Amino acid sequence: MTSIHPLAPETAAGLPSSPDASVGLAEDVLGGKAHGLRTLAGLGLPVPPGFVITTAACRAFLRDGRFPDGLEAEMTAAVHDLETAARERFGASNRPLSVSVRSGAAVSMPGMMDTILDVDPADGLRAAVEAVFRSWRAPRAVSYREVHGIPHDLGTAVIVQAMVFGDRDERSGSGVAFSRDPSTGVRAPFGDVLFERRGDAVVSGQSATRPLSDLAAREPAIWTPLVDGLDRAERHYRDACHVEFTFESGKLWFLQVRPGGLSGRAAVRVAVDLVGEGLIDRATALARVTPRHLRAARTPRIRDVAEVIARGVGASPGVASGRIAVTADQAVRMAADGPVILVRPHTSPLDMHGLAAAAGIVTTVGGPTSHAAVVARSMGKPAVVATAALTVDPGGGRVHCGGRSFPAGTVISIDGTGGEVVPGTAEITTGDTDPHLDRLLGWAQELP
Amino acid sequence: MTDLLVLHTLRCMGFTDLDRVADAAGLSAPEAESRLIDLAVAGLVTRTPGAFGGWGLTEAGKAEDARLIAEQRETAGATAAVTGAYERFMVLNPELLDLCSAWHMRTVDGVTTVNDHVDAGYDARVLDRFTDLDRRAGPVCADLEAALPRFGRYRGRLTAALAQASSGRLEFLADTTTSYHAVWFQLHEDLLVTLGIPR
Known part of the structure; x- marks a missing residue:
């Protein structure tokens, strides 16, 4: 049984890459993440050398409590190949090889299983692979599968890849890039970048990221191939895509790709635009936009997000406008005179009265499962979390963002779907007058 | 002596109304209110009036609660x-x-x-x-x-x-x-x- 496959076979062998490299080994064997990486490598995009251990090996390990026969030897050979490839890719051999060991199931289960970084292949690799295999059965992952109706017998693939370091020097960094704005569907690269930091810092939501467009000015040698890569991925998948990337000492690496994933009006717009660009036909566009997308397209949104103060993560849908309050007590006092947006670093039970009084909630740290997010949803109020660019200064009664400062009482609006925080009272759209939606619905009537 | 049951119950609830403090502390509402008023006189809790009002700790109340709870934990080993x-x-x-x-x-x-x-x-x-x-x-x-x-x-x-x-x-x-x-x-x-x- 072959339990291990290289991530970039053609490239490693010095042969021309083919976009069909991953055909024949489906996502249920390799997991979605590895399948995507092989696709990127096949498109000629730079992916750190590595290999993937199949879901079948994971299932065997979980069944028997030990590595399947032959896996150890396959792994030794794969590590040898990886070391050779890494020497070719990274040049100097004075760099000790360190690998990341990541989970990647056929069905996306974000954040539920283990990722282990900085593993020494000579020493800690086997234990790391076993830990990732076992994390398939972590209680949290079991709960996630139960709730989402995912079978328990799939297992996860394990991706072992040479580490690349976004924190190596001033020409390094990490980011997430979308081929189209995930909030609106507009065709323009969009995302976040953190200079001189690793990818986990971007995903955690704890650090203030920069808009992706900053790359264009600061690192054009990264920006150009990144945009080209997004374009190639789009044409391959015939859909909007997003990637995770790291650049190390001026060299770009793709670490993950996912097609689709947009919802509501963004999904409608992308489907209609892709027809216009000749990538899909009308029937495909109609099949992609489900009734759930159409319902989501009617969620109130801020009409114009050209001027944003900051972007966080939408955690409870809807739009709210009101005056900034920076403490719960202040929110209660101000709420007597009209709607208030409570802006806090994070919230706890100590802020319950402020959450109850506010029309909308913004936090600077904490993710979509934070206290603020859970409470806001239970109260049906819009919330934006992980707005890392904002700093709350309760003593000074202000919110800072970059060089700007907004005193308590300043009117802002928040969009709990797209995560936008904008100045003033924003105009709201409910999707009833969306030209893309009109076109799509028109096609639906024309088709037999 | 400070009523740690009510003080600490309110500390962990954050900011809430009388009935909920009483329920969480396992007291009748009048009993809980009487104890809250004593704590308010001592400057440890305060009541905010209005639609979103309720009971919460003062900064002094939080400090006193932290001190007493640490003492309790250490005494109990x-x-x-x-x-x-x-x-x-x-x-x-x-x-x-x-x-x-x-x-x-x-x-x-x-x-x-x-x-x-x-x-x-x-x-x-x-x-x-x-x-x-x-x-x-x-x-x-x-x-x-x-x-x-x-x-x-x-x-x-x-x-x-x-x-x-x-x-x-x-x-x-x-x-x-x-x-x-x-x-x-x-x-x-x-x-x-x-x-x-x-x-």
């Missing part, structure tokens, strides 16, 4: 036991938050929307996982109660919330101030205060 229980609680905590999110939001066909509670099967699966998590939280609560008896009230309050949800009142999972999530969060806050860990 409970530091190691509470620390161990806290570590096990923190393994369960992300899963509880996942379940609260799954209760409120649902992703189908790649679209994440507010759970409209039309799919009874989905809601039942979420409730099942709350029940399973609660079973695993049982030993943690028991160890806490053995170390410091005041923690025993959480077990009863969590059980009561889950029983309400299981009998069909599903808002008791994560939508009310006496929900499973609300009690769980107060237990989290209590562990942080007891161990002197800043949030």
